[in-house]
Amino acid sequence: MALPSTIHPLNFNWTFKRGDCTSRSDYLPANPAPTEVHLDLLKIKLIENPFQDLNELSVRWIADEAWTYRTIFPNPPDHGKPGVATEMIFEGLDTFASVYLNGDLILESENMFVAHRVDVFKQLVQQNSADQNILEIVFFSARQKGLELVRQHPEHRFIVHQTETSRGPVRKAQYHWGWDWGPILMSCGPWKPVSLETYTMRIEDVWIEYELSDDLRTASGSVFARIEGKAGKAKLSLEIETQECRKIFYFGLENLNDPFEAQFGGLPIDLWWPRGYGPQHLCTVTATLTSQDMQTVISQCTKTIGFRKAELIQDTDAHGTSFYFRINNADIFAGGSCWIPADSFVTRLTPSDYRDWIKLAAEGNQIMIRVWGGGIYESEAFYEACNEFGILVWQDFMFACANYPAYPSYVSSIETEALQNVRRLRHHPSIVIWAGNNEDYQIVERYGLEYRFSEDKDPESWLKTNFPARYIYEYLLPKVTKKETKGVPYHPSSPFGNGTSTTLKVDPTVGDIHQWNLWHGDMKPYQKLPEMGGRFVSEFGMEAYPHVETLEKCITREQDRYPGSMAMDFRNKAIGHERRLVSYVVENFRIQYDLPGYTYLTQVMQADAMAWAYKSWRKQWGIQGKRQCGGVLVWQLNDCWPTMSWAVVDYHLVPKPAYYAIKRAMEPVAISVSRKFNDWTMRPADELWKRDTSHIDMRKVWSDVEFSVWVSSSRLKRITAAVVVKFYSIKSGRETYQSITRDVEIQPNGTTDIIFDTKINPVPKYQDPNCPYDISKADPFAIHASLWVNGKEVAADVSWPDPIKYLSFPDRGVEVKYSDDKTSLTVSAAKPVKAFVMSEKQGIKVSDNGFDIMPGENKTVAVEGIGADKLEWRYIDM
Template sequence: MDAIPFTSTPLTTRWTFKQGNRHSPNDYLPANDVPTEVHRDLVKNGQIANPFDDLNELSVRWVAEATWTYRTTFAAPADYSISNVVTKLHFEGLDTFASVYVNGLLVLKSDNMFIERRADVSGSLKSEGNVLEITFESARKIGLGLVEQHKEHSFIVHQTEVSRGPVRKAQYHWGWDWGPILTTCGPWKPITIETWKGRVSTPGVQYEFVSDLDSAKLRASVEWEGAIAAVSFEIISVKNNSLVAGAVVQINDETLQGTAEATITVDDIDLWWPRGYGDQAMYIIRAEAHGRAEPSHNPLQSISRKFGFRKAELIQKPDGHGTSFYFRINNIDIFCGGSCWIPADSFLTRLTPEKYRAWVILAASGNQTMLRVWGGGIYEADALYDAADEFGVLIWQDFMFACANYPAYPEYMDSVEEEARQNVWKLRNHPSIVVWAGNNEDYQIVERYGLDYDPEDGNPEAWLKSNFPARYFYEYLLPKVINEYCTNVPYHPSSPFGNGKSTVLKVDPTIGDVHQWNVWHGTMEPYQRLPDMGGRFVSEFGMEAYPHVSTLEKYITREEDRYPGSMAMDFRNKAIGHERRLISYVAENFRIRYDLEGFTHLTQIMQADAISWAYKSWRRQWGSGRDRKCGGVLVWQLNDCWPTMSWSIVDYGMVPKPAYYAIKRVMKSIIVSVQRKYKSWTMRPADVLWQRDTGHVDMRQIWRAVEFDVWIANSTRKEVKVEVRLKYISVCTGVEVETKAQQSVLIAPNGTTEVLNNHVVDLTRLQRLNDPFDTARADPFVVHASLYVDGQCVASDVSWPEPIKYLSFTDRGVVVRYSEDGMTASVSAAKPVKGFVFSEREGVSMSDNGFDVLPGDSKDVQVMGCTASDLKWRYVEM
């Protein structure tokens, strides 16, 4: 009877819920299958309207104030009555303050959304009709109570209210400057009932390379419970589906729990590489638990997980620019261009593994190298990391702290440590995770409010007695956990962090990572200044834009509200200054169109322009192996949690904005970039008030005498011989007004190669300087750079006269032709066209969008999900 296998039965169906505690007289209503959340269940029963529609967010605030109880019934598992069989309820996640009752008896209390729990119900069940009840108290009310209870701590919280500070729950549920206040609750992860005589945890691996990167000494480990005689480990190659190595650990411990470890040498390793650098080779580690009484070929439990071998380093060394900050994977320096990731829905249980995979595919297809999982959300679902492993997308993983001064009273500290240990253990096998960071912007709070922080003080116990006790987490506890569980992943105390020198408020471009928010926030600099506003690694920056009209129209239900500036539209934009800031950036650069489609288009093209200025220039600063100035750039943000105006480059409906395609073009393996020197038309640098004034600008110098740079970025590991061709094309006529000889260049591997620096094209001779300046006679031109390899054009770029609003775009001669199968659109123009956009919608995807069109070039766009001729299109000033 010893070889009784581990069983796990999901408790998914037959759930009901009601308002109030388990003794409340309110009637139970049918709930969704678990996992679920209370807002979803209220919508299901018609108790509330969709919180995403119109202003309905305001009508559901009461939900967060109430107590809610979930209930189901279940039968005892088949093995329940067998002697010495353990029966436990396994809760993978309860959101958040939960009391669990089985047949009226309290078996578990939980206060942390990020921790999984088990409740022993051995001997407490009936054969049929067992009642499981879970009561969820208001996180907001309990949070406010904890703030009042712990007056010894200074609770400082940015973004909505202070009650989130002491609550270990997804912080964005309290609202953010891109998300609604929807503080939900419920059984947000699966619930199962388990039986066993012996069980093991998910196996984990740590390894050290012992012969360059060909061989590794691997330490496999599991936690075990029960009557276990041995644990066997197997390492299997996914590529060949073959056993690579294995080991057996004998268990002689009578304590009925412990850790089993085996050291295994693996030779002839296939490495896991980031996308574009090699294959994403994966292995499987399988752990099997064997019973004590009689050896058996049938294990008590078998559990497998994938992992990959890769070497990850965060290079922080003194250099000519300060201290470097870039990633080296398998001894190759990697420029990390990508995005920040927020939770993809306000209601997390709506997200499926398929949707997570689609998001990662979208990032990978957009040539993005890295996603940063932001610290105000959640430790994400397995599906996201599995997809990142599969498609070679690197993950920067924050711990879940954001924009607050968190407490450190004993109960909170214990909860944080358990949270860290569980989640690092759970995620430690993923080769895609290459850095853990302690928090998001908490050191900004320290600086802004003058909290205690002395970089020279190395005493963690003293930090706990300061008014910034969370430093104990970020600089002692969390790195300790990382060092115990995944030594092959670097740790960074915060984002941003520069050894106490770099925060959001005080950006030090010479050290650490920076969040550059003096575009949009702060001093609201022109985005054309972004090239000079970078750092060693830019882990946040961004520019707002509207979502696609097709996405907005699903949630702004009244036609009369579908205009920029309506109450419903302004309410949806949560950013500080929202429409004032957005329209300022649009108006500084483009002629305002204030119908919904026209204004949406302009915000999106403006956002794409801002992103392009930054990505091109900061990738240029990648430099060479001897001079890495900028190690990466992560735009804020990839996605949205609801349909809104935000900094996202893909809207809530998974419809990419033009900025997504701008990054896709800039992050190709080999690109050419051309960029004019920025000359302000919006601000006087000497004016401390930064008042707008165009009177100082000589428009002849902006339009006729142009100074620009040309460079090539190459992320391949090969030298490549290329040809650079430049054209100067009149915006007014489409005629090439000046030519430059073609130039052959041998471009460096994994770096940038300068082609032209401070190059000047002066066409002012075409208009006599003593004549009155006549804009009708002015002939501004674009600089068009093309890159050819073996006679084939592989990349191109355009530099426009700025600002675009001073230009005329009449009679562009745009022609769109369609292939016979309707899957390809070819766009051409007689004169330069700015910001050509097909109107994308959910379910439709395309190879490119939001591009410029120049005479003599035809842009071919592959369309999937509809016939290309069904799509509307527009361009600037159409």
């Protein structure tokens, strides 16, 4: 008789020590598995918190040591019974590991992203013995192993950006070597569960392949199950359960060699939609093994799926080649963000942590998240949350910023890694694209590696070049994804154009781009972002500090809490951050160099950059058939430790004002106003001196006002609305020009131009040529655009004269009132207010932040986690 398959987790009784099995070091208590060595050392206070002060430096030695983990456990109850297999499951070992069971070597692993199953029937103690089993796992230094592999493969040109070359041949989360936003914390340990399974037969996997009917109301395809064990007297059922119906298919188990397949057709279904386009209907596919009489469940596997149609549209058009997503026949502007691992020590992340992160992204009107290739294939909880909240996932394979090798054992490991992870994740409807790597083709261009896209189409020949990883990105990975996951496109890299544009030079006509001429590269003003877009902007960003409370948690000494202190500079890993960040701040704002003041200015500057990018690139979404820009993903949503970085939400899930700027720009229906940018930083005073001067032309700073107003809508139906545009004197708060009111029809799922490149004439003459030059007579104004539907304001936006630092904001007449229960506050002002920011903290939530206030406007903000009257706030020039 077939016995039920039983999993026995080996979570507890773990100890660890420094060195390998032969080391005389004492075993010390470890956390329950999964765990990793830094957290275990921290728990027993053998190291200081590496997230605080300069402590990262004091724990670097850990990466160069071997560490042994040990647990003791009894035999599982069914072990030794006739026909019962006993296997040990290692879902993830980080990274170079030798595994011993009762003294026998049973496994050697060298890939963090690969799971292992090992038959341990012979290694377990005798069934009737009173002895316990001893499992020991020796983790060797990934850094030292990496350096050794580099020496062993002189035929390959190892090029590694961000970190030392040792990470190039090692299949470990690449950010562990440090990045320009994260620390060098190379941990090790059983980072995923370890368990024993006993079974006679077990379901290895269940999955579904389907196509939707033209009207998207029914699905046809197959359900598959793969079974392991010995054929016997049992039954297999494959079940699809949707909101509409339930279908069950039965099989005998005479042959277990091939996957079982049940075909179906005309299955009525409800669609899974991205957030804002429809509900996220989910259903289940279940494989069940039972006894012949169906009274005993032997093994069962259930996957939650969603039916949807996903396409990447790459058509030739007036701008080159399009790049946007079409889900369920609806074009989707994919505004969102890039994701890095949410902790340097991912074993302490919980399913609720992942859900909180994805919920926060969804509440910020983000619709896509890109899992970056230098981290990990994320936890099931991450993708389940994306399924729940309707967040599309762009999934990179785990390669980033390097010229990776492709010797046989490495390629073999990569193929196993790809197979396992694609199979593990393929049921998630949220995953709509797989990409081969992050920025590896930029390495090709920068170093002139061999790459003849059009001329050389032989994958075997690619292995003989100094860019052998082309074999991985353009042959191996697309082969795996095509075979294992149907209906999900593959993209060779992010960024990648068409093979001839791959895209160090940032080709705006084809593929996706990483736009780093903001912050990096040319360090262009963020006001130029509208002209720096492409067909899909999959990375760009601007740094900012987190809120002061977050900095105070990680920088513990009061004397270190100032911009530019050793502790502050050490924490910011971005190259040249001192010059770059202060340059952007001082270029735009009156500098304040105390910690609260400077923190605030960096945040407002980052938020302004996000507003310029998202509203302008969303404008380029255009209309159906004319999609110039298909999406924008900020680098980055999150941090892996408390720091100042490009993240728009800090390590403790506390949003920066930039998060809210994105939220406003990505509202389902958003109005935007923008004036033509006069680059005061570069404009010469006289065209004759153009080549060798960069004088500021004060005559151009507040004149030649040319502005545009447009509405962006992701709604799939037309909307009748009214647009109101007003012009407020920043000095007096009075309206300086006659307001504009227009009744409009808002285009569905596109951009509607309301006012296009219109000048305000005449420009006020504030300078008498016969008098001394007096800029104080100027009367600069803010432009406020609002959108009204059925008499209610549904969206608003403000355009300010640049730079803000030339403006003065005295006597704003700001008034803040609180609701009786202190769950909300309402802000008003007599004169225009720029960037009203409340100091958020962990556990506090506000509905909006970093907003502008115009005269006559009442801005109400909901507050959770603290009385609204307890919040601190400030605005520009307060």
